[in-house]
Amino acid sequence: MIKxxxxxxxxxxxxxxxxxxxxxxxxAISGPNGSGKSGVIDAIEFGxxxxxxxxxxxxxxxxxxxxxxxxxxxxKFPDAAFVELRIYLPExxxxxxxxxxxxxxxxxxxxxxxxxxxxxxxxxxxHPEITLSRREILRFILVEPTKRSEEIQSLLKLDEIGQTRxxxxxxxxxxxxxxxxxxxxxxxxxxxxxxxxxxxxxxxxELLEAVNRRRKVLELPAILELATDTKLDAGLSTTxxxxxxxxxxxxxxxxxxxxxxxxFPDLAKTEAAGILADLARMETDPSLLAAFQQRSFxxxxxxxxxxxxxxxxxxxxxxxxxxxxxxxxxxxxxxxAGKLQESLLKNGxxxxxxxxxxxxxxxPVLKLAQGQGDKDFAELLGLWKADxxxxxxxxxxxxxxxxxxxxxxxxxxxxxxxxxxSLRAFTETLNGKPDQSATLDAQTFLTTAQIRLGDYxxxxxxxxxxxxxxxxxxxxxxxxxxxxxxxxxxxxxxVQKDFSTFYRVINEDDESKFTAKFTPSxxxxxLDVNFYExxxxxxxxxxxxxxxxxxxxxxxxxxMKRLFGNxxxxxxxxxxxxxVDAGHRYQFCKLLKTHFPDTQFIITTxxxxxxxxxxxxxLVTAKTSIAFHGWTIDSGPLxxxxxxIWDEIVAALEKGKVEAAAAALRRHLEYVSRLLxxxxxxxxxxxADGNYELGxxxxxxxxxxxxxxxxxxxxxQSWGNDADKETAGKRKAFLSACNAAMSIEQWAVNKxxxxxxxxxxxxxxxxxxxxxxxxxxxxFRCNGCDSWIYVTPRISPESLRxxxxxxxxxxxxxxx
Amino acid sequence: xATLHQQIAEKFLAKLADTKxxxxxxxxxxxALLADSKKLKADEFVKVFSQSEGGDIK
Numbered sequence: 113m114i115k116x117x118x119x120x121x122x123x124x125x126x127x128x129x130x131x132x133x134x135x136x137x138x139x140a141i142s143g144p145n146g147s148g149k150s151g152v153i154d155a156i157e158f159g160x161x162x163x164x165x166x167x168x169x170x171x172x173x174x175x176x177x178x179x180x181x182x183x184x185x186x187x188k189f190p191d192a193a194f195v196e197l198r199i200y201l202p203e204x205x206x207x208x209x210x211x212x213x214x215x216x217x218x219x220x221x222x223x224x225x226x227x228x229x230x231x232x233x234x235x236x237x238x239h240p241e242i243t244l245s246r247r248e249i250l251r252f253i254l255v256e257p258t259k260r261s262e263e264i265q266s267l268l269k270l271d272e273i274g275q276t277r278x279x280x281x282x283x284x285x286x287x288x289x290x291x292x293x294x295x296x297x298x299x300x301x302x303x304x305x306x307x308x309x310x311x312x313x314x315x316x317x318e319l320l321e322a323v324n325r326r327r328k329v330l331e332l333p334a335i336l337e338l339a340t341d342t343k344l345d346a347g348l349s350t351t352x353x354x355x356x357x358x359x360x361x362x363x364x365x366x367x368x369x370x371x372x373x374x375x376f377p378d379l380a381k382t383e384a385a386g387i388l389a390d391l392a393r394m395e396t397d398p399s400l401l402a403a404f405q406q407r408s409f410x411x412x413x414x415x416x417x418x419x420x421x422x423x424x425x426x427x428x429x430x431x432x433x434x435x436x437x438x439x440x441x442x443x444x445x446x447x448x449a450g451k452l453q454e455s456l457l458k459n460g461x462x463x464x465x466x467x468x469x470x471x472x473x474x475x476p477v478l479k480l481a482q483g484q485g486d487k488d489f490a491e492l493l494g495l496w497k498a499d500x501x502x503x504x505x506x507x508x509x510x511x512x513x514x515x516x517x518x519x520x521x522x523x524x525x526x527x528x529x530x531x532x533x534s535l536r537a538f539t540e541t542l543n544g545k546p547d548q549s550a551t552l553d554a555q556t557f558l559t560t561a562q563i564r565l566g567d568y569x570x571x572x573x574x575x576x577x578x579x580x581x582x583x584x585x586x587x588x589x590x591x592x593x594x595x596x597x598x599x600x601x602x603x604x605x606x607v608q609k610d611f612s613t614f615y616r617v618i619n620e621d622d623e624s625k626f627t628a629k630f631t632p633s634x635x636x637x638x639l640d641v642n643f644y645e646x647x648x649x650x651x652x653x654x655x656x657x658x659x660x661x662x663x664x665x666x667x668x669x670x671x672m673k674r675l676f677g678n679x680x681x682x683x684x685x686x687x688x689x690x691x692v693d694a695g696h697r698y699q700f701c702k703l704l705k706t707h708f709p710d711t712q713f714i715i716t717t718x719x720x721x722x723x724x725x726x727x728x729x730x731l732v733t734a735k736t737s738i739a740f741h742g743w744t745i746d747s748g749p750l751x752x753x754x755x756x757i758w759d760e761i762v763a764a765l766e767k768g769k770v771e772a773a774a775a776a777l778r779r780h781l782e783y784v785s786r787l788l789x790x791x792x793x794x795x796x797x798x799x800a801d802g803n804y805e806l807g808x809x810x811x812x813x814x815x816x817x818x819x820x821x822x823x824x825x826x827x828x829q830s831w832g833n834d835a836d837k838e839t840a841g842k843r844k845a846f847l848s849a850c851n852a853a854m855s856i857e858q859w860a861v862n863k864x865x866x867x868x869x870x871x872x873x874x875x876x877x878x879x880x881x882x883x884x885x886x887x888x889x890x891x892f893r894c895n896g897c898d899s900w901i902y903v904t905p906r907i908s909p910e911s912l913r914x915x916x917x918x919x920x921x922x923x924x925x926x927x928x
Numbered sequence: 929x930a931t932l933h934q935q936i937a938e939k940f941l942a943k944l945a946d947t948k949x950x951x952x953x954x955x956x957x958x959x960a961l962l963a964d965s966k967k968l969k970a971d972e973f974v975k976v977f978s979q980s981e982g983g984d985i986k
Binding site for chain 2: 268276279280453582584587595603733
């Protein structure tokens, strides 16, 4: 993970040019709506990840970083839009600079280009969830359990795990089908061998007895043991090896096929009907059909996504993540289609087994027909076998099963009409053959037996291998699921505990016994929360919007902690606690300070009060916060603490823009008055809404400053410090003089600054106003470091200081 | 810190080895597959599990 040291933004979103000194600290950005705060978040997020969350996700169709990332006036010059971030990598102890242009978001310039720095930044680029915005905050809370599960699994990068589980499941299903086919093939070879040997059970004893009987006829030595390399026809002359034709065996093969043929119409009838029923369901529910048709297509597309362009149709998307999300939603709609798919494959596999059985019967007869020169019959059987081989392939994939409707309705086996007649004719032909001599019968018997034993052995090996593969795949899938479940339960338990702890910190005044409960089940994650110890309820049942906001942030923090552990050092919180009330916001500051001391949060808010609370709670300081007072399309965010404010005002006046100058002055005075009231402990009349007017804030600040200088002089006198007494006295006198000067111009101030009635002002009328205020405000600054004067401690202050201690007056009198 | 994916992969392989349903050679091949950051395909698992010897008549 990282921490930000500084940010430089040019021509990105609503920002023309902006520099922020973040200092690896928690940092607050405040300002009214539309002042450019979120633009800063967008820019930082872009600098780190190449993405902008606000331009992706729901409701952002048609938006993209390349088109809408640059400032609107430089949209056609995306090269001008870039972000330069100075970052610190705690784990490496290194700093680096990353510069990313909108025109080439995937090719940031990284200095130094060390491999470890690049790897660390690549990790960040893969975690857009470092940004939490207002619109995303409730996605964990106010969603149905299935969606929550998706959201959280997506955040925790569990899709990779889901992909592995899915691949293991598909693998075990395929190997299961392969094993079923291999078993059917073994059975087919076994039947053929037994049929030939004329034995009822296939054991080595029975087999050798049948074989040795023929070997005896040929005066060949008996085979005493059946080993894996045993040749049943061993000893037969290799030079004058007889044909494979054995009349008796041939007649049995043909008879076997003829007898089986009677049962062909009913073969796998139930399975075929099952497939037809599933196909009918798809036809009556077009959406199911669409989901079904798209399923494998989308699955394929999802696996191929490696950038923002759709791999299926080349449609550009804002980001690869956006595209994946779109495809996942489509995929989730086809769950029912998935079950249908399973059913189709199950019945398809059952029919494949029957196809293998039939093929096992017809193949020996085909060879006989070929051997006997019966071309017509051989062609008929050859075509049929070829057709069944194709059918076998089609039944193995769902896509192709859908094209078999007509065939399944008409009789999937498609027995050639001429088969019965041809079988009869071929039987007659065989019967017409002269009986073979005992020697020839024995020779051909052994040759055929050896061939069929070889086929059977090979089938056995294939089947055994398929069984081992199937068993391994099933064990792997079952084990993976069990481990996954255990790990996810542990993860949810951990997140649940952290979530509850964090929420209790924020709400310790009224919900100190708050608990939450996750209920994970397949594909969903229920969440119930305790409501004042009255029981567990869904988050939206009784809790207020503010409490729900708090829950959203707490769950996000718990998840990030789980995701990154101690490496959670950076997060962007974009206006996420707006519904949380003032009291709980202090607690929120406490949460961030105590539970995430090493995490750099960049927090934006449109609420000035909240911005000040963050400071007074010690979460951020004046140096680690910035306030925007407005935004213009030409300038971008207007920074309240901008030291160049006077130059801006003068420049506006030079252009005759009194209106703009007065507005800038007013905003600056508002900002400084509030800042000084806070830093000096001024006492304006309290307002519950915190919406203090300049007219009441500034006088209270002046009064306070005068009082403080007076006190500093008195204290100096009590200690006999004449130098400080004189300086404090002069400061007080100068402040009074400036205040008097400002009062002289009050007629102008009131109209131009307070009441925005500047219509009749010329620039020369307004210049004295500006000078008067500048002089007045300089009374509150240190000439050395330019910082604003403050008291410390805030309650019962003991000294009056500036940042460099060039101003450092004692406020604690010598005890008498 | 290991990712959840890595944690699960390690525990999965250890537990799978205990089942004795998968030999050590395949476990190592699975380890290599799971260590790869790319998304895994069913074909890759089928290939690993399919490497085995057959049997004969007993």
